[in-house]
Amino acid sequence: MLETYIRDRRKKKDILLMTHIVIGYPSLEASFDIVRAMVSAGVDLMELQIPFSEPIADGPVILKANQASLAHGTSVKDCLRFAEKAASTFDIPFLLMTYYNILYKFGVAAFAQEIARCKVRGAIVPDLPHEEGKDYLQSMAKNTLAPIFIYSPTSPESRMQEIATHAQGFIYCVARKGVTGQQTDFSLHLQAYLDRCRRATPLPLALGFGVKDKSDIDYLRGKVDIAVIGTQTIRVMEEQGTDAVAAFIESLR
Amino acid sequence: MHRRGYYTQFGGAYLPEILVATFEALEAAFDQAKADPDFWQTYLKVMTDYSGRPTPLTHAANLTRHFGGAKIYIKREDLNHTGAHKANNVMGQGLLVQRMGKTRVIAETGAGQHGVATATMAARMGFECTIYMGEVDVERQRPNVFWMERLGATVVPVRDGTRTLKDAINEAFRDWVGNMDTTHYVLGTACGPHPFPEMVTYFQSIIGQEARRQILAQEGRLPSRVYACVGGGSNAMGLFSGFLDDPVELVGVEAGGKGLKSGRHASRLKASDASIGVAQGYKTYFLQNDDGQMRETHSIAAGLDYIGVSPILAHFKENGRARFEAATDEEVIAAMSLTMTREGLIPALESAHAFAQAFKEAPAMSPEDILIINQSGRGDKDIFTVADAFGDPAWQAFIRKKAAQYGA
Numbered sequence: 001m002l003e004t005y006i007r008d009r010r011k012k013k014d015i016l017l018m019t020h021i022v023i024g025y026p027s028l029e030a031s032f033d034i035v036r037a038m039v040s041a042g043v044d045l046m047e048l049q050i051p052f053s054e055p056i057a058d059g060p061v062i063l064k065a066n067q068a069s070l071a072h073g074t075s076v077k078d079c080l081r082f083a084e085k086a087a088s089t090f091d092i093p094f095l096l097m098t099y100y101n102i103l104y105k106f107g108v109a110a111f112a113q114e115i116a117r118c119k120v121r122g123a124i125v126p127d128l129p130h131e132e133g134k135d136y137l138q139s140m141a142k143n144t145l146a147p148i149f150i151y152s153p154t155s156p157e158s159r160m161q162e163i164a165t166h167a168q169g170f171i172y173c174v175a176r177k178g179v180t181g182q183q184t185d186f187s188l189h190l191q192a193y194l195d196r197c198r199r200a201t202p203l204p205l206a207l208g209f210g211v212k213d214k215s216d217i218d219y220l221r222g223k224v225d226i227a228v229i230g231t232q233t234i235r236v237m238e239e240q241g242t243d244a245v246a247a248f249i250e251s252l253r
Numbered sequence: 254m255h256r257r258g259y260y261t262q263f264g265g266a267y268l269p270e271i272l273v274a275t276f277e278a279l280e281a282a283f284d285q286a287k288a289d290p291d292f293w294q295t296y297l298k299v300m301t302d303y304s305g306r307p308t309p310l311t312h313a314a315n316l317t318r319h320f321g322g323a324k325i326y327i328k329r330e331d332l333n334h335t336g337a338h339k340a341n342n343v344m345g346q347g348l349l350v351q352r353m354g355k356t357r358v359i360a361e362t363g364a365g366q367h368g369v370a371t372a373t374m375a376a377r378m379g380f381e382c383t384i385y386m387g388e389v390d391v392e393r394q395r396p397n398v399f400w401m402e403r404l405g406a407t408v409v410p411v412r413d414g415t416r417t418l419k420d421a422i423n424e425a426f427r428d429w430v431g432n433m434d435t436t437h438y439v440l441g442t443a444c445g446p447h448p449f450p451e452m453v454t455y456f457q458s459i460i461g462q463e464a465r466r467q468i469l470a471q472e473g474r475l476p477s478r479v480y481a482c483v484g485g486g487s488n489a490m491g492l493f494s495g496f497l498d499d500p501v502e503l504v505g506v507e508a509g510g511k512g513l514k515s516g517r518h519a520s521r522l523k524a525s526d527a528s529i530g531v532a533q534g535y536k537t538y539f540l541q542n543d544d545g546q547m548r549e550t551h552s553i554a555a556g557l558d559y560i561g562v563s564p565i566l567a568h569f570k571e572n573g574r575a576r577f578e579a580a581t582d583e584e585v586i587a588a589m590s591l592t593m594t595r596e597g598l599i600p601a602l603e604s605a606h607a608f609a610q611a612f613k614e615a616p617a618m619s620p621e622d623i624l625i626i627n628q629s630g631r632g633d634k635d636i637f638t639v640a641d642a643f644g645d646p647a648w649q650a651f652i653r654k655k656a657a658q659y660g661a
Binding site: 052053054055056057059060063064067070075076099100101102104105106126127128129131132149150151152153154155156159163174177178179182 | 265266267268269270271272273274275413414419423426427430431432433434528529530531532533534539541543544545546547
C-alpha cells in the first residue's frame with residue numbers, strides 16, 4: 001500500500017520529496033530522462049501528468065507544458081505506456097495526475113484497471129471532488145489504487161474530515177489560493193493551516209504549490225511528510241536544460 | 254453538494270477543492286436572493302430603469318409576407334442597454350455581488366458583448382473589473398475592447414490554447430482561484446459548474462416571461478415554435494423558460510460554420526461530432542477527440558464559437574423537450590441581409606442563426622402558426638465583423654483610407 005511505503009520511508013528520512021512532470025514535455029524521450037534523473041537524485045515518489053487541453057487548476061508554466069505536449073501529439077495511450085515503462089524501470093511509486101475528462105472518456109473503470117496493470121499506485125484528479133467521484137472511488141478501490149484528494153486553505157475542517165474518509169495514501173495539501181507555480185509565503189499562516197490538516201486526518205500529508213528551494217523544504221521538515229516540487233523543476237529544465245534537473249533535486253535536501 | 258445541479262446526467266460541479274467553499278457561498282447567496290421577494294422586484298426595476306426593459310416583441314409583417322407561412326414575431330433583446338441579452342444576466346449577478354459584499358468582478362467574453370455588459374455593470378455598481386478575452390476574439394471584435402477599456406475595465410488578451418472563448422473561461426477561473434475573497438466571476442452563459450446554469454437561466458428567464466405575456470396580449474394565443482441561437486445557451490434558456498409548460502416547440506440553432514460535414518463548426522447538439530465529457534467544471538456534450546482533448550471550433554459568430562453547451566439544453570436534447578438545428582455561415586449572412594432589407598432590423602451574427610433556421614421552416618407552416626425569433630443582440634455594433642462577412646468593398650476602401658490617415 002502507498003501509505004505503508006510512505007510511513008516506512010519516513011522512518012529513514014525526515015521529509016520525502018514528490019516531483020511532478022508533464023508527460024511528453026518537452027518530448028516523451030526527454031520526459032523519461034527527467035524521471036530517471038529525478039529517481040537517481042533520490043526522489044521518493046512522482047506524479048506523472050497526462051496533458052489535458054483545459055487544465056484549469058494549473059498556472060502558466062504547467063499550462064504551456066500541457067499544450068506543448070499535446071501539440072506534438074502525445075496521446076493518452078502514449079502516457080499510459082510511459083507510466084508503465086517508468087513503473088517497471090524504477091523502484092519508487094508513481095501516481096498519475098490528470099483532469100477528470102481524460103478518465104471519463106477512457107472509461108473510469110477501464111482507466112483504473114489499466115493504470116493498475118501499469119503498476120501505477122494511485123491518481124490525483126484535481127477537478128473531481130469526492131461528491132462527483134462515486135464511480136472513480138469504486139474503481140480505484142477495486143484495483144487497490146490510492147485516490148489522492150486535496151485539502152485547500154479554504155476547506156472547512158468538517159469538509160477535511162469528510163474528504164479523509166475517501167482518501168488513501170496521503171492527502172495533498174495545497175499551500176495557498178491560486179494556481180500552480182505562484183509564490184507561496186511559508187509563514188506562520190501556513191502552520192495554522194497545516195495544524196488544521198493534521199487534526200482532520202491520520203493520513204500522511206503532502207504539501208505543494210510554490211515549493212521551490214531548500215529553504216522551503218527546510219521549513220516543511222517536521223510539519224509534513226512529503227514536499228511536492230511541481231512547477232520549479234519545469235522552470236529549471238526550461239532555463240538550464242534537462243541535465244540540470246538532477247542537481248536541482250539534490251540541492252533540495 | 255450531493256447530486257445537486259444535475260439535469261438528468263448533465264451539469265454537476267466538478268470543482269477544484271480551492272473553489273468548493275466559494276461555490277457554496279455563491280449558492281447560498283443565490284438561494285437567499287431567490288427566496289427574497291424584494292430581490293426580483295429590485296432586479297426588474299434595474300432592468301427597467303437602466304436597461305430599457307421590457308424589450309418589445311415586434312411583428313415582422315414584411316418577413317411574414319415574404320415567406321407566406323407562419324406569422325413571424327421578433328423578441329428585441331438587441332434593445333437592451335449594451336445591445337444584447339447579456340445585460341440581463343450581468344445586472345442580476347451584479348446585484349448578487351452587492352449582497353455578497355465583494356468588490357471586484359471578472360468575466361470571460363467571446364464576441365465581447367458579455368464583456369461590455371459586465372464592464373457597464375461594474376462601472377455603475379462601483380466594482381473593479383477585469384475581462385478575459387481570447388486573442389483571436391480581440392482581433393475579431395476590437396471595437397468591444399475599446400469600449401470595455403473606456404468603461405474602466407482591464408482587458409486581458411488570452412494567448413493560450415485556441416485563444417477563443419473556452420481559453421478565456423479557463424483564465425477567468427485561474428484568476429478566481431486566487432482572488433475569490435474579493436472577486437466574483439460573472440460567468441456569461443448557462444454553462445459551468447452549478448449553480449451557474451441555473452442562475453444565468455434565472456436572470457435570462459425575463460426574456461421568456463415577457464415574450465409569453467406579449468404574444469398573449471398581441472395575439473391572444475401562444476406561438477407554435479420559438480427560435481434562439483445556441484452558443485453556451487443563455488439567450489435560448491431565457492426565451493425557452495417562458496414556454497416550458499406550454500405546447501410550444503423550442504428550437505435551438507447552433508453554429509453550422511462551414512457545414513456540419515466539414516468539421517469546421519461549433520455544433521454540439523445537432524452534429525454527431527460531439528460526445529459527453531467533463532470540462533470547465535460541468536458535464537455536457539463537448540466537441541472533443543477520443544482522448545477527451547477539446548477540438549477547435551469554428552463560427553462566423555464569435556459568441557457561438559464554443560466547445561460546450563448548457564447542461565440544461567443537453568438535457569432538453571435527451572428528453573426531446575427542445576429540437577436542435579444548425580445554420581451555416583452562408584445561411585446566416587443571407588438571413589441577416591434579408592432581415593435588414595425587409596424589416597430594417599440588424600440582428601447580431603449570433604442571433605441571425607435563429608433567423609436562418611426560422612426562415613427555413615416558416616414557409617411550410619400555416620398562417621395560423623405564430624413563431625418567435627429571439628434577436629439576442631444587435632449587429633450594428635459588430636460593424637467590422639459584419640462588413641467582413643459581407644465583403645463590402647466600399648467599407649474596405651474607407652478602412653484603407655482611415656488607416657492611411659493614422660499612418661501619416
